[in-house]
Amino acid sequence: MTAIVSAEPTRRDFLFIATATVGAVGAAAMLVPLVGQMNPDESTIAAGAPVEVDLAPIQPGQIIQVFWRSKPVFIFNRTANDIKAAQDVDWQTLRDPQPDSARVQAGHEQWLVVIGICTHLGCIPLPHQGNFDGWFCPCHGSQYDSSGRIRQGPAPLNLPLPPYQFISGTKIRIGESSQA
Amino acid sequence: MSGHSTYQPQSPFMQWLEKRLPIASLVHSSFIAYPTPRNLNYWWTFGGILTFMLGVQIITGIVLAMHYTPNVDLAFNSVEGIMRDVNYGWLLRYIHANGASFFFLAVYVHIARGMYYGSYKEPREVLWILGVILYLLMVATGFMGYVLPWGQMSFWAATVITNLFSAIPAVGNPIVTWLWGGFAVGNPTLNRFYSLHYLLPFVIAGVVMLHIWALHVVGQNNPTGVEPKSEKDTVAFTPYATVKDAFFIGLFCILFAYFIFYIPNYLGHSDNYIPANPGQTPTHIVPEWYYLPFYAILRAIPNKLAGVCALGLAIISLAFLPWLDTSRVRSANYRPLFRQFLFLFFITVIGLGYLGSQEPTGGYVIAARILTVYYFGFIWVILPVLGLVETTKPLPKSISESVLGNGVSAPASGA
Numbered sequence: 001m002t003a004i005v006s007a008e009p010t011r012r013d014f015l016f017i018a019t020a021t022v023g024a025v026g027a028a029a030m031l032v033p034l035v036g037q038m039n040p041d042e043s044t045i046a047a048g049a050p051v052e053v054d055l056a057p058i059q060p061g062q063i064i065q066v067f068w069r070s071k072p073v074f075i076f077n078r079t080a081n082d083i084k085a086a087q088d089v090d091w092q093t094l095r096d097p098q099p100d101s102a103r104v105q106a107g108h109e110q111w112l113v114v115i116g117i118c119t120h121l122g123c124i125p126l127p128h129q130g131n132f133d134g135w136f137c138p139c140h141g142s143q144y145d146s147s148g149r150i151r152q153g154p155a156p157l158n159l160p161l162p163p164y165q166f167i168s169g170t171k172i173r174i175g176e177s178s179q180a
Numbered sequence: 181m182s183g184h185s186t187y188q189p190q191s192p193f194m195q196w197l198e199k200r201l202p203i204a205s206l207v208h209s210s211f212i213a214y215p216t217p218r219n220l221n222y223w224w225t226f227g228g229i230l231t232f233m234l235g236v237q238i239i240t241g242i243v244l245a246m247h248y249t250p251n252v253d254l255a256f257n258s259v260e261g262i263m264r265d266v267n268y269g270w271l272l273r274y275i276h277a278n279g280a281s282f283f284f285l286a287v288y289v290h291i292a293r294g295m296y297y298g299s300y301k302e303p304r305e306v307l308w309i310l311g312v313i314l315y316l317l318m319v320a321t322g323f324m325g326y327v328l329p330w331g332q333m334s335f336w337a338a339t340v341i342t343n344l345f346s347a348i349p350a351v352g353n354p355i356v357t358w359l360w361g362g363f364a365v366g367n368p369t370l371n372r373f374y375s376l377h378y379l380l381p382f383v384i385a386g387v388v389m390l391h392i393w394a395l396h397v398v399g400q401n402n403p404t405g406v407e408p409k410s411e412k413d414t415v416a417f418t419p420y421a422t423v424k425d426a427f428f429i430g431l432f433c434i435l436f437a438y439f440i441f442y443i444p445n446y447l448g449h450s451d452n453y454i455p456a457n458p459g460q461t462p463t464h465i466v467p468e469w470y471y472l473p474f475y476a477i478l479r480a481i482p483n484k485l486a487g488v489c490a491l492g493l494a495i496i497s498l499a500f501l502p503w504l505d506t507s508r509v510r511s512a513n514y515r516p517l518f519r520q521f522l523f524l525f526f527i528t529v530i531g532l533g534y535l536g537s538q539e540p541t542g543g544y545v546i547a548a549r550i551l552t553v554y555y556f557g558f559i560w561v562i563l564p565v566l567g568l569v570e571t572t573k574p575l576p577k578s579i580s581e582s583v584l585g586n587g588v589s590a591p592a593s594g595a
Contacts, residue, residue: 035358038372044362065459069363072459120484122343123336123461139340139465140479141540156484 050175052167055111063127065116068174072116072124073162074135075172078146082133083109086147096158100147103158108166113174114148115162120155135159186213210396215414216421217402219583223293224400226286228425229432233283234388238381240276241325248328250374252367255330256455274444280322281447282436284470287315292526295501296519298510299401305502307394312499314387319495321380322468324373331452332462338365338373340465344478347488364458404582405510406575413579464539472536473529477555479540480548490552497559504559506567514573518566525558 125135132145142153300308361368
């Protein structure tokens, strides 16, 4: 094979570069389906539609667990003591500072609705355990208070709030925010 | 070190084949005539044991795959079906499950031997790094295999480990959703773990070939750490190394068989015989024993992102040993200070393993923090400093001198 050395770019150089570019773009474009197939598909997303929960049977002090988008959601009917303890904390000193008023909906202070997944590594915390009458995570010892805020242990954030709205005095729909 | 094959094909067929595919001479130069240092001890048989265990895991794994169903509703029962209905299914599954533990046991001994005798040092850096890659592949494969029976520990191990990625700022949560293929660990997760658990052992087999190739380019290290200088320092791979490896694989298999037949669930968790329940976390989550030291490091650090980084760094650090260890003497036999610090390091790793199995409270957390400091301190501070200040013992002039004593000439054949 004889190498043709030329100072000027030739038509062949152009063809090489053009061919390689088209090939590279094609290979890169294949990343879209190859990566995308691993994301949740439409049926999975559709199965994550909002769920309605009737709050009437939940006794004061009781915590129930429902599922929304395969995630456990805790609904806590807080007693007056729980609400007072949550409101009296000097919240600005907490790890993830949030006042209790930002964790519940105005006029419904009795009801705390949080996603029951520890923000550390995803375990489900146990209700009414730990030092703050909230939750205690058995995996790595995180403790949450009666407002679902992280108070002790390795978790970095408060228990997240799902979007939900009250559709009547004793019924909520999880998966839709009140603004929507 | 390979390449000087003395192989001469005898039969007409082998002569015919040799001209077309010289596989017989490759095998001959790599596994028969290949010169190995004459002073290798039994710690050097663990490479052979690991190759053997990889074969055991692939063969039993392929057979188990014929009876397993990767679906969240069927997986648990299909594994129970393997245990109760499939002919010899109990045996094959117990071999595979305990085989994972024994694979890791062997790799830990293999890594410890490499550290003790300085096998990572120039010119074996690439060989060592390939080994760290193999270990990482083993960790991933073992984890995904543990998820497949879809018991409580399977499900929550999958949840906890995939959530490690949520520590990444900004893109963490989308990455975790992408890994799951849903809003939580579920059927898509189980299916992809099954696919990858089947794939990765063959990737491991490929990297093992690179590992052995690199080994045969630079040659084996030996207990003195002195390179072979003449033919007197080496013996042929066959029969010396093959017979020695086979003998020790036999001993290893006796222990392996004891676990399989007498205490097959000793290394497992009873919680994994409860079907996965996404609504309830077991009261005490622990990973399999072979991950416990790293789990202890994760829990020792009270910050999520820092804990996850430390977990990763604990393994990745090993890849930098060839450059962090500044001493030019390889073997710990000639480095009295290094030897003590290294044994302390081994005790630290075992101690972290114990702490990883305990509840994360009080004194256990403090102890885990102290040991974590030593783990990283040894690798990143003690190793570089020690090589500069340590007074080493005099090295033997050659391997044969260390074996046969000074001034004694070696007999013509091996001992």
